[in-house]
Amino acid sequence: MADERARALRQSLTDAERALWSSLRRLRARGLHFRRQVPFGRYIADLACHSAKIIVELDGSQHAESGSQQYDATRTLFLNGRGYLVLRFWNLEVIKNRDGVVTAVLAAAAQDPHPKSRAAISTSPRGVR
Numbered sequence: 294m295a296d297e298r299a300r301a302l303r304q305s306l307t308d309a310e311r312a313l314w315s316s317l318r319r320l321r322a323r324g325l326h327f328r329r330q331v332p333f334g335r336y337i338a339d340l341a342c343h344s345a346k347i348i349v350e351l352d353g354s355q356h357a358e359s360g361s362q363q364y365d366a367t368r369t370l371f372l373n374g375r376g377y378l379v380l381r382f383w384n385l386e387v388i389k390n391r392d393g394v395v396t397a398v399l400a401a402a403a404q405d406p407h408p409k410s411r412a413a414i415s416t417s418p419r420g421v422r
Contacts, residue, residue, distance in 0.1 A: 309351045309384035310339060316395045317342075317349070325402055333375065336368050341377070345402040348372055350381045378404070 310329070317327040317340060324344065331341040331348075340349040352365075369379045378401055382394050 307351065307353070307384060309387040312391055313349070313351065313382075313387050313394060314340065316391055317398065320395075320399070323399075323402075325399075333372060333377075336371060338372065338377075342402070346377050347398065347401055348377045348379045349398060350379060351384050351387060352381055353384050 314327070314329055317325070320327065325342050326344060327340050327342045327349070329340055331338045333341075333348075338348040339351050341347070350365075365381075372379050380398060380401055382397075387394050
């Protein structure tokens with residue numbers, strides 16, 4: 294079921310997902326192969342690079358709500374438990390500063406991928422636009 298949902302999500306990317314995907318695809322030359330809408334158990338990550346153990350999540354305004362924050366925290370713990378670093382960016386941040394977001398992803402990819410040294414990173418405080 295997650296595979297079917299992921300396939301459908303790949304067909305309806307948000308503007309921010311489409312913009313960032315366009316930039317991240319160019320990182321293949323650096324050995325970073327990102328995939329879109331990747332199933333991880335019951336969750337689907339927006340973008341994932343298995344070799345660097347990085348997941349990039351793009352958050353819209355609904356993620357600022359308290360219920361969503363708890364869901365995101367639980368989801369991040371699940372993904373961290375599988376050895377992935379979760380990077381979160383606001384959609385608006387991607388649209389206004391895509392180069393900065395790509396630079397942050399590259400910096401994270403250069404870090405030690407050992408799961409115990411990885412933690413969730415949020416580039417913007419929750420609730421701040």
